[in-house]
Amino acid sequence: xxxxxxxxxxxxxxxxxxxxxxxxxxxxxxxxxxxxxxxxxxxxxxxxxxxxxxxxxxxxxxxxxxxxxxxxxxxxxxxxxxxxxxxxxxxxxxxxxxxxxxxxxxxxxxxxxxxxxxxxxxxxxxxxxxxxxxxxxxxxxxxxxxxxxxxxxxxxxxxxxxxxxxxxxxxxxxxxxxxxxxxxxxxxxxxxxxxxxxxxxxxxxxxxxxxxxxxxxxxxxxxxxxxxxxxxxxxxxxxxxxxxxxxxxxxxxxxxxx
Amino acid sequence: xxxxxxxxxxxxxxxxxxxxxxxxxxxxxxxxxxxxxxxxxxxxxxxxxxxxxxxxxxxxxxxxxxxxxxxxxxxxxxxxxxxxxxxxxxxxxxxxxxxxxxxxxxxxxxxxxxxxxxxxxxxxxxxxxxxxxxxxxxxxxxxxxxxxxxxxxxxxxxxxxxxxxxxxxxxxxxxxxxxxxxxxxxxxxxxxxxxxxxxxxx
Numbered sequence: 444x445x446x447x448x449x450x451x452x453x454x455x456x457x458x459x460x461x462x463x464x465x466x467x468x469x470x471x472x473x474x475x476x477x478x479x480x481x482x483x484x485x486x487x488x489x490x491x492x493x494x495x496x497x498x499x500x501x502x503x504x505x506x507x508x509x510x511x512x513x514x515x516x517x518x519x520x521x522x523x524x525x526x527x528x529x530x531x532x533x534x535x536x537x538x539x540x541x542x543x544x545x546x547x548x549x550x551x552x553x554x555x556x557x558x559x560x561x562x563x564x565x566x567x568x569x570x571x572x573x574x575x576x577x578x579x580x581x582x583x584x585x586x587x588x589x590x591x592x593x594x595x596x597x598x599x600x601x602x603x604x605x606x607x608x609x610x611x612x613x614x615x616x617x618x619x620x621x622x623x624x625x626x627x628x629x630x631x632x633x634x635x636x637x638x639x640x641x642x643x644x645x646x647x648x649x650x651x652x653x654x655x656x657x658x659x660x661x662x663x664x665x666x667x668x669x670x671x672x673x674x675x676x677x678x679x680x681x682x683x684x685x686x687x688x689x690x691x692x693x694x695x696x697x698x699x700x701x
Numbered sequence: 702x703x704x705x706x707x708x709x710x711x712x713x714x715x716x717x718x719x720x721x722x723x724x725x726x727x728x729x730x731x732x733x734x735x736x737x738x739x740x741x742x743x744x745x746x747x748x749x750x751x752x753x754x755x756x757x758x759x760x761x762x763x764x765x766x767x768x769x770x771x772x773x774x775x776x777x778x779x780x781x782x783x784x785x786x787x788x789x790x791x792x793x794x795x796x797x798x799x800x801x802x803x804x805x806x807x808x809x810x811x812x813x814x815x816x817x818x819x820x821x822x823x824x825x826x827x828x829x830x831x832x833x834x835x836x837x838x839x840x841x842x843x844x845x846x847x848x849x850x851x852x853x854x855x856x857x858x859x860x861x862x863x864x865x866x867x868x869x870x871x872x873x874x875x876x877x878x879x880x881x882x883x884x885x886x887x888x889x890x891x892x893x894x895x896x897x898x899x900x901x902x903x
Binding site for chain 2: 601617
């Protein structure tokens with residue numbers, strides 16, 4: 444998948460999908476645990492414990508069978524300016540000297556603060572991808588709805604996921620036809636105008652498509668929400684996992700604050 | 702322009718979450734079963750657009766197009782950006798969980814407000830319309846980078862330098878977005894005259 448969002452692909456209403464060892468648990472449990480895990484990561488103090496949470500997050504990703512290449516690509520997805528910030532922090536935070544470059548004073552405090560930010564961000568993202576990213580998008584929608592997220596917002600989420608691949612395919616077709624006419628992107632006004640035209644055409648086609656979609660959906664009695672065909676069933680093992688995870692997370696957070 | 706978890710201070714996170722909640726509530730009130738599909742398809746379109754890269758010298762930048770989103774969807778842009786940002790965080794690892802509110806507000810708020818301010822003049826023929834289109838594209842990216850810088854700066858003195866660099870590094874992006882917006886709206890005007898100005902209702 445050229446656009447790389449295949450894990451977000453629409454899986455219809457079928458609940459069967461290989462989610463590794465985590466697949467057996469109730470999606471509601473996974474979503475709430477992802478939030479609790481993220482909260483624990485943010486609250487915990489000290490680089491060692493944050494690093495421990497990164498290891499936990501990575502293990503969860505392995506257990507959820509997130510493909511390794513995808514996982515690494517996503518961890519590396521910290522955007523340029525976040526990385527830049529971590530590099531700059533030693534110079535902007537006062538503290539004991541780490542080294543000095545041409546009169547600039549780098550501090551240990553800043554270095555550790557930067558490392559903490561990187562560890563926090565990585566652990567949260569790993570937890571999110573393992574526990575929530577392993578859910579098919581329609582299950583994610585159903586989970587959010589059953590946890591009280593407004594139904595229209597959930598329907599919007601499911602429609603967006605549904606049309607990602609369709610719109611992506613349309614974009615690739617238009618981009619290919621530009622390439623067939625020998626268009627080469629560069630840093631110039633011609634490129635910006637041409638890509639602008641591409642965007643404008645994409646928008647018009649999307650609006651036309653949405654009109655057909657609306658008609659077809661109303662034909663089938665769509666009233667703003669998706670029917671739920673497979674209600675979730677909370678099992679004893681979900682209660683067990685929830686209790687164990689909450690005790691462990693609370694324990695680690697309390698211990699770090701002592 | 703996604704901020705990750707572990708950087709911003711609690712008051713900034715709360716303010717961002719509050720702004721996003723309010724904006725989404727306004728947007729959801731306008732969302733019904735008739736305009737749900739078009740909002741979803743447009744939200745997907747902008748998601749795909751954010752994966753398009755335009756070269757800039759030896760490097761490249763990805764499109765944001767938040768200005769166009771605000772122009773087409775109005776307050777519906779808030780739920781659309783929220784959905785896109787949540788999907789990006791969960792499936793791509795961009796951003797985080799607690800910063801979601803800040804990230805959404807930083808992108809959606811300037812887009813919605815700027816589009817509302819420029820809407821009366823943007824469909825005019827000639828230089829006025831072109832200037833408005835450029836302002837919409839460039840201005841919303843610039844305002845977003847300013848809000849990102851503000852979120853960073855309010856979170857601690859150590860982030861002042863990164864905050865300034867964020868704004869400077871987004872100046873070329875804003876310029877490109879401005880030209881793109883002019884191109885996109887010029888095409889829409891030529892292919893479907895009067896459609897977005899008169900017929901279109903999100």
